[in-house]
Amino acid sequence: MPKNPGKRPAKYVIVRNHLLELVRNGLANGSPVPSERELCERFEVSRMTVRQAIDTLVVDGILERHQGKGTFVAPPKLDLQVRLTSFTQEMQRRGMEPGVVMLLAETVPAGESVAEALELEAEAEVHHLRRLLTANAIPMAIEENWIPAALLPDLLRTSPSFSVYAELARAGLAPEWGEDMIEAHAATAQEAALLSVPEDAPTLDITRRTFHEHCAIDYSRTLFRADRYTLWVPVAAPKPAFRPSRPSS
Numbered sequence: 001m002p003k004n005p006g007k008r009p010a011k012y013v014i015v016r017n018h019l020l021e022l023v024r025n026g027l028a029n030g031s032p033v034p035s036e037r038e039l040c041e042r043f044e045v046s047r048m049t050v051r052q053a054i055d056t057l058v059v060d061g062i063l064e065r066h067q068g069k070g071t072f073v074a075p076p077k078l079d080l081q082v083r084l085t086s087f088t089q090e091m092q093r094r095g096m097e098p099g100v101v102m103l104l105a106e107t108v109p110a111g112e113s114v115a116e117a118l119e120l121e122a123e124a125e126v127h128h129l130r131r132l133l134t135a136n137a138i139p140m141a142i143e144e145n146w147i148p149a150a151l152l153p154d155l156l157r158t159s160p161s162f163s164v165y166a167e168l169a170r171a172g173l174a175p176e177w178g179e180d181m182i183e184a185h186a187a188t189a190q191e192a193a194l195l196s197v198p199e200d201a202p203t204l205d206i207t208r209r210t211f212h213e214h215c216a217i218d219y220s221r222t223l224f225r226a227d228r229y230t231l232w233v234p235v236a237a238p239k240p241a242f243r244p245s246r247p248s249s
Contacts, residue, residue, distance in 0.1 A: 011045045015053035018043075023062060029075045033063060064227070075228070096135040102160040103142075103194075104130035107149050114146045117209055117219040125149040127156060129164070132194050133222075139195045143222040151217060164218060165210075173217050178210040185223060195225050202226040 009017075019033055027033070034042070039050045054071055057063040064074040109123040118126065126146045133141045145164050147155065152167055165175050185205035192199040203223045210218040 011043065012049045012052040012056075015039055015043055015045065015050055016056055019053065019057060019063070023073055027073050029073050031073050032070050033073065035070065061227075097137075099134035099137060100161045101132040101134065102129070103132060104128065105156050105160070107156065110146065114219060118146065118148055118216045120148060120216075127152065138228075139225070140228055141222050141224045142191060142194055143220060146219045147217065164220075168212070168217055173212040173215070175210045175217065176212050178208050181207045183207075187223070191223060195223070197225060197227065 018039075022033065033054075036047055036050045036054075039045075039053075040047055043050075054063060054065075058065060058071075058074075061074055063071050065071050106128050107125055108128050110118065110120055110126045112122070114120075114126060115122050115124060118124075120126070125148075127149050129143075129145045129147075131143050131145075132139055133143055147164065147168075149155075151173060152171055155162075155167060158167065168175060183205045185203045186200040187195060187197055187203050189199050191203070192201055195201075195203070197203075203226050205221070205223055207221045208219070209216055210220070
């Protein structure tokens with residue numbers, strides 16, 4: 001039997017549930033929730049109790065605070081499943097309008113780390129791109145790409161909104177597999193300005209090497225806004241190691 005079956009929920013839980021109901025009943029993304037003072041008066045609780053209720057919803061990503069302005073309904077996060085698709089394809093799959101702001105496009109000799117990642121000779125030429133990726137005109141990520149210039153010699157002559165993966169596929173070099181490294185990263189002042197987040201805001205930093213057969217065709221680094229993405233990674237239990245049976249003697 002449960003302990004204390006007649007015990008009432010904690011006061012902050014009552015306030016939290018009230019705010020959740022407001023959101024579920026149609027309070028739109030970006031709408032303000034009742035002020036702390038209003039909630040204190042309505043439920044006859046202390047400001048500390050109200051803040052505790054709001055804190056739990058902020059942690060859950062349902063509400064977000066804007067310093068000096070108040071607390072608002074947070075936009076839903078996108079699940080970021082690590083898969084070998086372009087940003088354009090992912091946003092279109094979600095019914096969103098992808099956009100690109102070209103920040104840098106140049107053909108340069110590969111630095112040591114880029115040459116190593118792309119398995120090129122030192123100083124081999126690469127196309128270096130830096131772009132701001134948007135969805136429904138909202139900044140979502142900053143992406144840098146390095147592509148061997150010999151694979152796509154005319155890449156920088158195309159529209160600035162091109163998809164790297166689409167251009168590679170058009171050249172018969174469709175991405176087939178890749179390697180990702182995922183790290184946490186605090187946004188620099190420049191990155192924060194581009195992404196419309198505070199300086200030092202958390203981001204997901206994904207570095208990827210992309211291959212066609214055994215040829216490295218793209219090396220990229222993408223900074224995703226952590227407040228707009230939840231990383232979703234499918235996992236499975238390891239299978240038993242294969243042991244060939246021995247022939248009977």
